[in-house]
Amino acid sequence: MRGSVHWSGPPTAKPTLVTPPLPEDPPLLPPTEAAWHAYLVTPQEAPAAIPAPSRRSLIVACGLFVLTLATCLAAGTQFAAAYADGQAASVVELVKALKLFYQNPSRLASGLPFAATLLTILLAHELGHFFTCRHHRIRASYPFFIPFPSLIGTFGAFILMRSAIRTRRALFDVGASGPLVGFVFAVPALLYGVAHAKLVPAIADPNQAEVLFGTPLVLRGLAAILHPGVPVGQLLLHPVGRAAWVGLFATALNLLPAGQLDGGHILRCVSGRLHRVTSLGLPILLIALGFLLHWSGWYIWGAVLLGIGFLRVPPIYDPEPLDMARTIGALIALAIFLLTFMAAPIQIIERSS
Numbered sequence: 444m445r446g447s448v449h450w451s452g453p454p455t456a457k458p459t460l461v462t463p464p465l466p467e468d469p470p471l472l473p474p475t476e477a478a479w480h481a482y483l484v485t486p487q488e489a490p491a492a493i494p495a496p497s498r499r500s501l502i503v504a505c506g507l508f509v510l511t512l513a514t515c516l517a518a519g520t521q522f523a524a525a526y527a528d529g530q531a532a533s534v535v536e537l538v539k540a541l542k543l544f545y546q547n548p549s550r551l552a553s554g555l556p557f558a559a560t561l562l563t564i565l566l567a568h569e570l571g572h573f574f575t576c577r578h579h580r581i582r583a584s585y586p587f588f589i590p591f592p593s594l595i596g597t598f599g600a601f602i603l604m605r606s607a608i609r610t611r612r613a614l615f616d617v618g619a620s621g622p623l624v625g626f627v628f629a630v631p632a633l634l635y636g637v638a639h640a641k642l643v644p645a646i647a648d649p650n651q652a653e654v655l656f657g658t659p660l661v662l663r664g665l666a667a668i669l670h671p672g673v674p675v676g677q678l679l680l681h682p683v684g685r686a687a688w689v690g691l692f693a694t695a696l697n698l699l700p701a702g703q704l705d706g707g708h709i710l711r712c713v714s715g716r717l718h719r720v721t722s723l724g725l726p727i728l729l730i731a732l733g734f735l736l737h738w739s740g741w742y743i744w745g746a747v748l749l750g751i752g753f754l755r756v757p758p759i760y761d762p763e764p765l766d767m768a769r770t771i772g773a774l775i776a777l778a779i780f781l782l783t784f785m786a787a788p789i790q791i792i793e794r795s796s
Contacts, residue, residue, distance in 0.1 A: 531679075558596065626779050691783040700780075
């Protein structure tokens with residue numbers, strides 16, 4: 444990099460361009476994060492307006508959205524049928540729902556409440572990232588959804604950031620915006636789902652149910668308020684509430700405090716040393732958790748985080764500490780993580796034939 448610039452004036456001041464001179468004897472290795480102060484000059488050049496993502500990427504994003512809508516409709520149809528019959532979710536019923544695409548597509552309309560709710564929550568999450576990137580002049584792609592024919596219909600969504608995040612505060616804003624916005628959209632849907640839940644004791648019995656869903660703290664709290672004295676595991680959520688559950692599950696995964704996940708970005712802004720420690724230790728902890736609770740999903744996430752650990756972490760050129768508002772935001776993000784995390788999110792009961 445030939446030089447960097449730093450803006451420390453008031454937001455209403457007119458920025459000027461100052462190009463720092465190259466050192467006479469430049470170091471062979473890239474400077475450390477702290478050493479970048481020697482290259483920073485004030486005031487900083489205000490970044491030029493960034494171009495919108497390409498039309499081709501928009502077409503790809505729209506195509507993936509339509510495919511994800513299809514897989515979520517199948518999942519939602521299965522949840523709608525289970526809710527109507529007062530039964531637990533079933534992989535067998537999901538297969539039947541997938542067959543409706545060529546047998547009777549009109550019946551998939553019953554899955555629309557689940558699909559629309561889930562896609563709205565995921566889209567709100569990713570647009571939170573997207574517009575925050577635009578605000579900080581960071582090039583980012585449109586949200587890309589990941590279709591997957593499963594009980595929850597998708598592997599989530601993501602955006603690609605194509606330019607550096609230069610300041611600690613910008614990194615925090617990008618990391619925290621998605622989970623915070625997604626949580627705000629998910630809670631009202633969960634409230635609706637709990638309010639319209641049915642009491643079905645069989646869905647909490649491993650001898651009768653095929654699929655058992657975990658119960659995050661936020662679900663336990665709402666159930667205790669709306670259905671006092673009723674075991675939360677025996678409440679069959681309305682499909683809208685189940686979609687909110689999936690959205691909260693995705694929020695918890697994104698807030699895992701490691702690597703370049705949203706939670707990792709937030710923690711890195713608070714303490715770089717603690718971020719390095721958790722990035723090394725959390726994958727091992729997740730793998731151990733998968734072994735203890737017999738949920739293979741933690742093996743996958745542990746392996747993903749181990750792989751991310753080998754990627755280069757871009758430096759922060761302006762490591763100015765977080766202000767009070769962002770520090771409070773970090774505490775709110777921690778609270779959301781604790782409210783949404785589930786040690787055993789989904790358990791599929793296997794029975795011998």
